[in-house]
Amino acid sequence: MDVDSRLLRSFLAVAEEGSLVRAAERVFVSQPALTKQIRQLENRLGVRLFTRSRTGMALTDAGRELARRAPEVLAAWDDALRAARAAGRRTARVLRVGFVASAANEATPGIVAEFARRRPGWRAELRQAAWTNPSAGLADGEVDAALLRLPFPGQAALRVEVLFSEERWVALPSTHRLSGRAEIAFRELWDEPFVAAPPETGAWRDHWLAADEREGRSVRVGAVTEQPDDWLSAIASGYGIALAPESAARFYARPGVVYRPVTGVSPSRVAVAWAPADDHNPVVRDFVRCCLDLAGTP
Amino acid sequence: MDVDSRLLRSFLAVAEEGSLVRAAERVFVSQPALTKQIRQLENRLGVRLFTRSRTGMALTDAGRELARRAPEVLAAWDDALRAARAAGRRTARVLRVGFVASAANEATPGIVAEFARRRPGWRAELRQAAWTNPSAGLADGEVDAALLRLPFPGQAALRVEVLFSEERWVALPSTHRLSGRAEIAFRELWDEPFVAAPPETGAWRDHWLAADEREGRSVRVGAVTEQPDDWLSAIASGYGIALAPESAARFYARPGVVYRPVTGVSPSRVAVAWAPADDHNPVVRDFVRCCLDLAGTP
DNA sequence: CGACATCCATTCCAAGAGGTTATAGAAGCT
DNA sequence: AGCTTCTATAACCTCTTGGAATGGATGTCG
Structure with a gap:
């Protein structure tokens, strides 16, 4: 059978x-x-x-x-x-932490180091998730905790602690007519084609298209990408522009792509998330603590 | 995964x-x-x-x-x-009935015919089970009902209705010293080697060895078989003797094997059994009804 | 102390499962 | 009639999986 x-x-x-x-x-x-x-x-x-x-x-x-x-x-x-798997990780003393590319930031290495200090013998294993997996593997149990940008699909079923906010900038091809400007108003970008995440990422996609901050105007999508590399290429090739956290200017610098501050869009929030089942898991709690403690101190 | x-x-x-x-x-x-x-x-x-x-x-x-x-x-x-599978059988209008070889008897064809009469469009499908499967597939859901000899392992978890009792006879090799006798007292057989069912059949095996009607004496096992054919061969070849229902003399006649009445052992009971889950299944109930109605009238 | 027994791991080979592409066949739609 | 849209089939290829034989490590017993 x-x-x-x-x-x-x-x-x-x-x-x-x-x-x-x-x-x-x-x-x-x-x-x-x-x-x-x-x-x-x-x-x-x-x-x-x-x-x-x-x-x-x-x-x-x-x-x-x-x-x-x-x-x-x-x-x-x-x-x-x-x-x-979870039991195996427990005895191997490994905490798996997922993150979406855009949530990587200056604090991450510090968090991992601090976790190692507080939990001697333990190790935090970082795994990057594609944008098609907006909970970074938390929803399907691939990881024990995740560093994410809010909002993301499935958020309601998970525990979330906001770590900090960050301005949203815009990534432009360096050949773009606005690339020389020091600062751009979002309304100037309403009619530009955007490079978007896949449709199944729902609210997350909409957030980075700032779909609800366009006063009802619809979005032009010039390309759809699933990974940072493709995303950068698409922008550099002129398929469209995209909103990105300010830190992307440092983490995802590339010839042909420039980042500029944008006014008129709300900031983006980075959070740490975990499954409700781990509410009383001391290791996960410690990790969350590390995140909160180090959030403000890059 | x-x-x-x-x-x-x-x-x-x-x-x-x-x-x-x-x-x-x-x-x-x-x-x-x-x-x-x-x-x-x-x-x-x-x-x-x-x-x-x-x-x-x-x-x-x-x-x-x-x-x-x-x-x-x-x-x-x-x-x-x-x-x-059960749902499929329901729409195909097939009732699967398991039986152990020894429970086959003169009434069986009548039961199947009567069932077909009462449930037009339905068909009872008979499947013989090996002795290693003493509930005839009922315990593991292979069949919807079963014709069995009592007692059998797992009996407590199933519904059972006794149909009739039948004397136990003994099957002997025709060369056996007692084969000429018209009737044999069971105590005369206590020291004979027996052909037994496999050990995992538990109470069923013991019943056919009449283990608890030997006043404490232990059983000599001369051979272990799983199927009627092997069983008959083992007896004919002189590996041992065996108790068998009286009807076996007609259903399992074979040169080299003779059946004789035995005094001093309790009779064997034939029953129809079904799973508690089918208590309210009208088809199963009808089948049980047929069995009860026809039990006495071969 | 050497022969042996008892584990699990490895290698090699044959057979089969399971995938893909291309194509057939049936039947509605225009 | 021609087109589309289904599922079924054929031919082919690859990779998996199981079996037999063998190896290596380690107790055990005479």
Whole structure:
């Protein structure tokens, strides 16, 4: 009765999409591969899970039953694996800290050092997350704590402590007509194309487009990027401009890109976040303490 | 984070046995295969699950955590698959009925026919179970109902209705010194070697050895078999004798084996059993009804 | 003290699972 | 009729996985 959990995930994707083609691209495999996976699952169960037709794949009774139960099974599964990993980290005395690129700043090395001082024997392991993962792996248990920019999707389900605020500047190609200005009013940028984060990052994307500080005007998106490198390239190549924390001017300097202060946009806030399950985890608490203590003293 | 459930089962086996070699034979794979499976699981989790030594495999903290959670995850998994299968059978209008070989009798075809009459469109599917599976697949959800001999292991967790009683006879090799007798007292057989069911069948095995009707004397086991064919062969070859229901004389006649009435042993009881979860399942209830109605009328 | 037994790890090889691309086939839509 | 949009199939390739044999380390026993 052994089934790879990937089969169940594929099954759920097909069940939810109602189509092999759509599910295939969601799960990042080809459509024939999915066809085979589903058939394999059906054979192993000895039960038809879908009725096929030109209009797509519709669940049978058996399929509906499986689709009803599969999510919690997969969740329990992931939980167990996560718990094992966490236990391993505990004995190895490693605290995993995720961060999104833009949250890196001058205080970070100090925080890590201070943590090592307060927790002898422990080590903070930093892992950078792509922008498609706006909670930096906290939401799915990949890390124990995260340094983030607010707001981010899933924020409500996590504990968050704001560390400091930082002005938002704008990153321009050096060839841009405004690149010579010492300071720019945000309203001058309303009609510029922007380099944006992927749509699935929701509120986070909107924040960096300052979507709600444009007095209702819509945003022109000139490019979508997932990583700092691509982001810088896109700006340098003139696909668009972008808001960025002031510190990006130091951390993400690159020929062809200039950073200028912007007036008329709210500042950005950097925070440390952790899972509610770790509220009483002394190691996580210590790390958060370090962050708060060092936030103001770069 | 996809993991084949087989990996988890292997992991549990190693965790429980504390040894790759022993776990390997329990899971029916070679030891190198298990070595690889465990390492694969560890790599995928990024955590050591065992500390290796010549004395065996000892769980790490992470391993202990996983071992603690894995069983219920696997159970939930199996439950979900079982539920899907059951749903499929429901729409296909198939009732699966397990039976152990010795419970087959003259009434069985009548029961199936009567069930088909009462539930038009439905079909009872009979599946014979090996003696190593004394609940005939009911305990693990393979079947919806089962025809069994009492007592059997796991009986307490199931619903049971006795259908009828039947005398126990003895099956002897035709060359046996007592084979000419028309009737035999059980005490005359106390010192004979018996052909027995595998040890894991517990109370069921003891019942057919009449272990508690020997006034304390221990049983000599001449052979262990798992299937009727082997059982008959073992008797015919003189490895031992065995108690059997009277109807076996008709259902399992074979040259070289004779059946004789025995006095001094209690009769055997045939029952229909089902899972408590199906208490209100009208189809199962109907089937049970058919069994009860036809039990007395071969 | 040497032969042996008992672990787990490693190597090599064969078989199979599972993926991809290309294509077929069915059926609605314009 | 031609086009689109589904799923199914075929052909091919790669990588995984399991088995047998073997190695290495370490107790154990005569």
